[in-house]
Amino acid sequence: MPEKTSPAVAAIENELRGLGDPEVAAFLARFFKTGPGEYGEGDRFLGIRVPVLRKLARKHQSLDLSDCHELLVSPYHEARLLALLILVLAYDRGDEERRAAIYRLYLDHLAYVNNWDLVDCSAEHIVGRHLENADKTILSELARSRSVWERRIAIMATFRYVKAGSFEETLRIADMLLQDPHDLIHKAVGWMLREVGKRDRAAAEAFLRPRYRRMPRTMLRYAIERYPEELRQRYLRGEVESGSEAAAGASS
Incomplete structure (x- = not known):
C-alpha cells in the first residue's frame, strides 16, 4: 500500500x-x-x-x-x-x-473501479442515483467506452431506475450494448433485462422479441431465466416471433 x-x-x-x-x-x-x-x-x-x-x-x-x-x-x-x-x-x-x-x-x-464487484456495489448507488433527475448523457458515453468496466457501469447504474419501475434508460443502454464482445457485459445486460421482466414482462418482451436472435447466448439466457419453461425454450430455439413478424401475421 x-x-x-x-x-x-x-x-x-x-x-x-x-x-x-x-x-x-x-x-x-x-x-x-x-x-x-x-x-x-x-x-x-x-x-x-x-x-x-x-x-x-x-x-x-x-x-x-x-x-x-x-x-x-x-x-x-x-x-x-x-x-x-x-x-x-x-x-x-x-x-x-x-x-x-x-x-x-x-x-x-x-x-x-476495475472489476465487476467494484462496479456492482457502487454504480447504481452513486452514478445512477446522482443522475436520477439529471441529464444522463454520461451513461451513453460510458456505454461507448473501450473499458469493459465503464460499459458495465453504464448498464448497472440503471438498476436504480429499474427498482423504481422506470425501464426506458435500462433498455436504451441495453440496446447500445446488445452486441458487446465481452461476456461480463452479456451477463450484466441480461441481468438487467431479467430485472425488467420481473417487474413488467410485457416491457421486457417488447424489447427482446425484435432483438433476441441477435443477442449473445449468455445475455439471452440471463434475460429469460425466470420465464415459464416452455416460453424460455422457444426463445432458445429461436421460435418466438419478433414484433414485426407478429404484426405481419395479424395483417395477412
Missing part, C-alpha cells in the same frame, strides 16, 4: 492487513481472474470477505473524502472495495454538495 498516507488511512490499512487471510487471497485472485490476459490481470488481494468489509465500511463511514481517495487508488482490491462501500454510505447520508463531490470523485477515478 502507499507509503505516504494520512493517519486515518494508515490505521485502516493496518486493520485490513490484520484481517487478511492468504488462503482466501489466493482463492479471490483466481475467482476474479487475475492471471495474465484475464480481465482482472495484476490485481492484488489481502484475503478479506465482503461481509467483513461491509462491517468495516459502517465503522468508517464518516471518513474524509480525501482519505477515501487514498483507499480508492490502492493496489489492493479490498481497499478499493472498502473505499467504494464507504462512498456509497457517505452519498446516502450527504447533502447536495457532498453528493456532487462523491460523484465527481467516482467519475475521476473510474480506472480504479
